Amino acid sequence: MRNKTLCASISDERLAILSALGRRWRVSAGQVVTWAGDANSHCANVISGALKVSASTADGREQIVGLLFAGDFLGQLFVNEASLTVTALTDTDLCAFPRADFERALASYPRMERLLLERTMASLHEAQERMLSLGRKDARERVADFLLDLARRTGMCGAAGEIRVLIPISRGEMAGFLGLTIETISRQLTRLKSDRVIDFSRGERECVILNSAVLEAIVNPA
Amino acid sequence: MRNKTLCASISDERLAILSALGRRWRVSAGQVVTWAGDANSHCANVISGALKVSASTADGREQIVGLLFAGDFLGQLFVNEASLTVTALTDTDLCAFPRADFERALASYPRMERLLLERTMASLHEAQERMLSLGRKDARERVADFLLDLARRTGMCGAAGEIRVLIPISRGEMAGFLGLTIETISRQLTRLKSDRVIDFSRGERECVILNSAVLEAIVNPA
DNA sequence: CGAACGCTTGAACATGATCAACTCCGGTGG
DNA sequence: CCACCGGAGTTGATCATGTTCAAGCGTTCG
Numbered sequence: 318m319r320n321k322t323l324c325a326s327i328s329d330e331r332l333a334i335l336s337a338l339g340r341r342w343r344v345s346a347g348q349v350v351t352w353a354g355d356a357n358s359h360c361a362n363v364i365s366g367a368l369k370v371s372a373s374t375a376d377g378r379e380q381i382v383g384l385l386f387a388g389d390f391l392g393q394l395f396v397n398e399a400s401l402t403v404t405a406l407t408d409t410d411l412c413a414f415p416r417a418d419f420e421r422a423l424a425s426y427p428r429m430e431r432l433l434l435e436r437t438m439a440s441l442h443e444a445q446e447r448m449l450s451l452g453r454k455d456a457r458e459r460v461a462d463f464l465l466d467l468a469r470r471t472g473m474c475g476a477a478g479e480i481r482v483l484i485p486i487s488r489g490e491m492a493g494f495l496g497l498t499i500e501t502i503s504r505q506l507t508r509l510k511s512d513r514v515i516d517f518s519r520g521e522r523e524c525v526i527l528n529s530a531v532l533e534a535i536v537n538p539a
Numbered sequence: 540m541r542n543k544t545l546c547a548s549i550s551d552e553r554l555a556i557l558s559a560l561g562r563r564w565r566v567s568a569g570q571v572v573t574w575a576g577d578a579n580s581h582c583a584n585v586i587s588g589a590l591k592v593s594a595s596t597a598d599g600r601e602q603i604v605g606l607l608f609a610g611d612f613l614g615q616l617f618v619n620e621a622s623l624t625v626t627a628l629t630d631t632d633l634c635a636f637p638r639a640d641f642e643r644a645l646a647s648y649p650r651m652e653r654l655l656l657e658r659t660m661a662s663l664h665e666a667q668e669r670m671l672s673l674g675r676k677d678a679r680e681r682v683a684d685f686l687l688d689l690a691r692r693t694g695m696c697g698a699a700g701e702i703r704v705l706i707p708i709s710r711g712e713m714a715g716f717l718g719l720t721i722e723t724i725s726r727q728l729t730r731l732k733s734d735r736v737i738d739f740s741r742g743e744r745e746c747v748i749l750n751s752a753v754l755e756a757i758v759n760p761a
Numbered sequence: 762c763g764a765a766c767g768c769t770t771g772a773a774c775a776t777g778a779t780c781a782a783c784t785c786c787g788g789t790g791g
Numbered sequence: 792c793c794a795c796c797g798g799a800g801t802t803g804a805t806c807a808t809g810t811t812c813a814a815g816c817g818t819t820c821g
Contacts, residue, residue: 372667372670372671373671374671374675374676374760375759375760375761376761378676379675380670380674380675382667382670383667393660393664394660395657395661401667424649424653427646427649427652430656431646434616434652434656434659435617437656437659437663438617438659440663441659441662441663442622444670445594445604445622446622447670448669448670448718449595449596449604451673451674452602452717452718453600453718454596456808487767487768488768488769495674496670496674496675497809498809498811499767499768499769500770500809500810501808501809501810503768504770504809506769519768519769519817520767520768520769520816520817537597538596538597539597678777709799709800710801711799711800719777720777720779721799721801722778722800722801722802723776725800725802726802728801729801729802741784741785741800742784742800
């Protein structure tokens with residue numbers, strides 16, 4: 318579902334018209350695409366790569382409120398000032414539109430508008446799940462949640478029920494995402510490792526889920 | 540904006556057709572409108588009253604993910620199982636639709652679909668702000684945020700810069716909303732009171748903001 | 762080689778949760 | 792009319808979880 322871009326929702330000739338509005342934009346890892354507080358002039362589709370969307374306090378605390386991958390829609394509509402900062406995690410390809418043009422175009426392509434509505438609802442749903450996490454779950458649960466989510470989305474099954482997962486972000490970004498600190502993330506991961514629930518080599522992004530039943534049990538306590 | 544219902548977006552004769560799909564539904568305070576896990580068969584507009592939308596863990600921890608007031612849209616679209624519980628906080632009037640009918644109707648009334656998209660985006664934006672709160676702000680900041688929000692929405696100005704606010708929910712619901720406990724809410728409020736920032740009489744829902752500058756300073760730290 | 766970075770680990774600390782008592786109030790029933 | 796009860800709110804003491812501060816390790820990159 319993530320891989321179906323909004324553009325795929327409209328017929329080819331119309332796509333051509335829309336594409337005329339958009340321009341290809343390459344962003345390298347670490348670059349900021351949108352600063353919170355700037356004028357909200359553009360939106361985009363993610364062609365390839367990964368980005369983080371984050372909100373921050375005035376004194377610099379950061380909470381990642383979402384991650385974007387290929388096919389996802391980037392940007393806020395109907396508001397004049399961006400409230401979020403979008404940063405590329407990897408080298409990224411975007412198809413960017415002036416926001417005003419895009420909003421106008423939406424009205425002409427009902428199928429696209431519907432698809433965007435569905436996606437926005439899905440994002441809202443994710444946000445609601447994460448509010449539950451951030452508000453009510455402890456560090457262990459948040460990390461387990463995160464790993465299972467990852468496994469569900471990208472997990473490759475290995476031998477005896479093992480699931481191999483590539484953690485796509487750094488510890489710092491995990492912390493930003495889960496509302497914790499780097500140290501807490503690290504401690505929880507090593508605890509899961511010494512409990513033989515997961516395995517990974519020091520500093521590696523590669524992670525193997527040895528016992529997903531235990532993870533499920535952490536996520537779904539009695 | 541909150542008071543403009545979706546129904547107001549379409550012309551009168553069409554409204555009549557849509558209304559034929561909907562039925563008036565009175566809910567008394569405390570009643571549950573939708574249980575998480577049930578079939579997602581209905582959605583509704585809020586005619587009057589107030590409701591809470593909450594997510595819960597299997598073991599009963601609850602996080603309120605949103606509040607609904609007159610004019611707001613109630614329900615999740617495009618999914619077959621409700622993931623959230625909706626509970627009336629006060630006696631409430633709804634205009635309820637079978638979800639399938641409503642989704643079909645959306646396609647016929649582009650103005651309504653657009654309005655719903657705008658609202659969903661606005662809800663998403665609120666959710667993002669709250670993720671920042673839940674993930675990164677301490678109790679004092681969350682309470683200050685909440686009071687200022689309330690003041691902005693419903694505040695009546697009094698004499699010397701005072702703002703009178705009626706807190707529409709119990710301490711328990713504030714706690715559920717802010718991701719804290721009842722005791723923490725109480726302590727933060729009495730602390731603000733002894734700091735002469737707000738005033739209220741024991742147990743009263745009426746609250747006066749004496750010094751909104753201090754609240755702003757708490758919300759927007761150096 | 763040295764510096765920088767990502768990650769881990771340890772120790773001390775702080776914040777908010779938990780447990781428990783108590784007040785205030787409104788309703789209910791003797 | 793008053794005694795009783797239950798719910799909402801407050802307050803205090805203790806405790807646990809996660810943060811903060813600090814150090815150290817292993818890699819990579821200049």
